[in-house]
Amino acid sequence: MSERPVSTTDLDSYIADLRQLQARRRPAEIPDHVVYPAGEITIPAHVSHWAAQRPATTALTFEGTAFTYPELDDLHRRLAGWMADQGISRGDRVAVYLGNSPEFVIAFLAILRLGAVHVPVNPMFAPAELTHELRDAEPGLVLTNRALASTVEEVQPRLDSPVPVLIVEDGWADAIAHEPFTGDDGDLDALAALNYTGGTTGLPKGCQHTQRHMLYTAASATTATQLSAEPGFTSLCYLPIFWIAGEDLGILLPFVLGGTSVLMARWDAATTLDAIEAFGVSVMTGTVENYLELMARPDIGERDLSSLVDPQAVSFVRKMTPQVRADWAAAAPSSGTLRESSYGMTETHTIDCVPYGFAADDEDLLAEPVFCGLPVPGTDIAVVEFGTQTPLPLGEVGEIIVRSPSVTDGYWRNPEATADQLVDGWIHTGDNGRIDEQGLLHYLGRRKEMIKVKGMSVFPAEIEVLLAQHPLVESVAVVPTDDPDSGQRPVAFVLPAEGATVTAEELVSWSRENMATYKVPLVKVIGALPMTATGKVRKHELAEDAAALNR
Template sequence: MNRALWPVGLPRTLDYPTTGLHTLLPSAARAYGTRTALVDGDLRLSFAEVHDKALRFAQGLRERGVGPGAVVALVQPNNIWFAVSYQGALLAGATVSPINPTQPAEALAAALREVRAAALVTHPACLPALRAALDASPALLTVVVPPTATAPAPPPKPGPAVDTGRTVPLAELLTAAPAPATPRSPDDLAHLSFTGGTTGRSKAVRVRDRHVWANVLQSTCARSAVLPEYDADGLVTLRRIPEAVTPWTGEPGQETAVNVVPVFHAMGLISQSIALLGGITVVGQGRFDPREFLSAMVRHRATTLTGSPALHHALLAAIDAGSYDLRAVRVVASGAAPLDSPTIARLTAAFPNAAVAEGYGLTEATMALTLVTPNREHPAEPGCVGVALFDTELEIRSLTDPAKPLPTGETGLVFARGPQVADGYLDRPELTAEQWVDGWLATGDVGRLDEDGQLFLSGRAKDMLIYKGYNVYPTQLEEVLAAHPAVAQVAVIGAPDPDAGEIPAAYVVLCAGAQAEAADLLSFVADRVAPYQRVREIFFLPALPVSAAGKILKTELRALRAREG
């Protein structure tokens, strides 16, 4: 491998913990103590305070019968208490299931049933959508976190008030005396993380402690030029490797980030633990406003920025219209979808001291599989999402014969294996067997590897589209639309959009004699999916183009959409 593509002085393999995740937060608290870990408006928690409150939360769960083997569902927007409840559930020995809080009531209830949640931690704004689920599960322990600046109280709504008689305020759990964490093993189940949205087609991925530890350490060591060392109790100390340090390398306990990435998604969830282990102060932001976000970056002298291309496009538009001193930023990281060359050039100009670096991963691999080593002077080639992380292997296989590896430089299906690759889907043995083959994960993406091990993605084997950084699956939307009584056939594609990246566009064939307006179908879908999953365009056709085998030719639909603009 070309050594410029990997931090000089760092090995290609790491030593991983022999403990579970109960040692991560105390390692951070010991290392960073009174340094501010989380900021939410005027509310601040130090690393030591996050640890103390998480221990109290853990004991509060235990006193209510929630511990090892139990699933604690987190249905709440980004706020300072998400980290406390997440870490606290782990310290109680439980499994965490982060669930998208923007979903409709039926989808939320289905997700809670799927993971067999024993406890729920939620926010006042989510309670109306959860009313039916709570009524159906009166024994479900429901903890409600207080509103914050990042996640304010919801406005009053007409209709019957939500019965909060069975809910428990977070403050009540935090009155418990902090007790030692319940020991965990590397094979304990840490997460049940949902892929894509959380509708009926979504899948809960089994992510174990060892997978989280691996991905957190892989990312932290690469981005901060450190290696882990362990004491007799399993606590981690990060040892700096001077020869790996560059002007774009973060330093543990010295970085600040402003965040709007949803923490119920894999990127946000694992980045939260990376921030704790790396001593990064994270400033939360509520509803995304580009100018407010940039002002917060300037005010807090943020040193790092992570987001999707849609976020970066919005920030660039705001930067063009205003004046912001962004010289403190050293790294602009991007994921969820490829950045185009003009956008990379604009980001490089807007952040004069920063390197732009992309990465690649998926929920089935906990979060990340590759990284680009940040280097402003020698940026990655267009389309490159980096090289494999520590102890991670990538392989390109034939599109027609997934068992056949391809030579370097050829394009095919991307397969991966490594310590961060999860071990399957919850209660989906057939799908697990399809995705995990002989120790390798079939990512579902298409790409190529060059002679230096750099991965270049060229598309997705499946027809997933990405709307503002969120994965949207056409199959889910097709099933929703197909349930409409006027719809005979439907196909959903991703249509290019300058602001969102891609938008869902549906081509519909109506039942004979049926009538429906596009607005009616758009509303039908919107009532049944999360806001980011909504179909944005409806087109009517007398018939869908199909192959001789009867397969819908979405390539023709994309060409049709391009012609019609």
């Protein structure tokens, strides 16, 4: 049981009042309830449904290869049949260690149809990171490619027991030639995914999600933004689909709506413009830098972008401003209004609150940053005193907490973290925010020590834990510093083990071998860390040194 003080009556009353305020600002055309286009069925069942209803519709296209709904339905059933023959059954974890590709999508559907558990693994992971997730999830199978297979092979001796591996270049053809799985569509309410997220207390934790969480996320997001299951919906996704945000955009939204997923391996401005025109893309999400690059192309004025009804931006390094919006409107006048995407986190399946419908006169961009707008239908958001669930008066800054049908059931094999963050159905985000007098959410920054490197989340505690594995390291303190190219960079202050000598260059080299590139810190070896009387590192005292190191 959590030790957080709970004021249920006050919180219930607060939410009831808040819903009334929000109803007044909700755009008239947006319903206050979630619309499920094909009913409340599993994600693989959606593919089967649309295969029957829209047999000619392209479900997925990737680098010139397209799959109709009947083809995708058949392929994922065959892979599910092959996995079942390998001993994978309900509740078993399957790690997918791949980049954006049809194989990732087909595996995702096959795993869910079996009632097994999808474990997406960052394809940028180096051995130490991969070891942690495989040891924690204990998958019965890893799907990967030749480029990544050597990393899997390297970590096998570090696991409690070897894990079987399917390398797509070698065994995929046989797997999808298997007889189709003849079982049911999977379980809407059983554990379906472990989406790993970092934190301030150590290495990443697996957020437990069900297919109902996935379905609600897609259906509530489309309801809140006026997207429908009418033929023609198309999403463009170059976000990594191992990210839960990429999963939402590149898999869940199109398949729940019976539309088309245009999947790209990575960002490319020319390919993006071609795809928008060729496939009639309805929705895309990119960084502000992506849109600036599109606007800088000399041919953008000649391109037909009229299908793009909801272009969404994410402010990582460069920020969305009225000027960026105006520039996009001038460059692509036939497209929809450029807006910020959404507020959310891995624990809630990402899309909790959207600023959709507030672009008139730049209300969303001129409000106190970061303006998040209204919760999607079915989601409640409150701002409470940190450490309690006592709601704060409108306008006051406190901790954002979220309750919705997509909130994680808890952290995999981590009851302490679950009890700390999940209280009576509310997830405590650790984020600072306020709710204004109209019931609209404003995000004011993370209380957690998260660093954003080109949009990628880097948690100091994770780097500290990894660097501390070096045999010559005694302790580590990681702090952020601003960086003009990446937004922020992690800086590691390292205290060597007693009697040891190690250089910053050696530790950076070791980090490159054991961490994803975006996590590799700047390093300074020091003789002592500044400590409080209670034995905690005074990280604020390291900030000035961190900034100097990055000049």
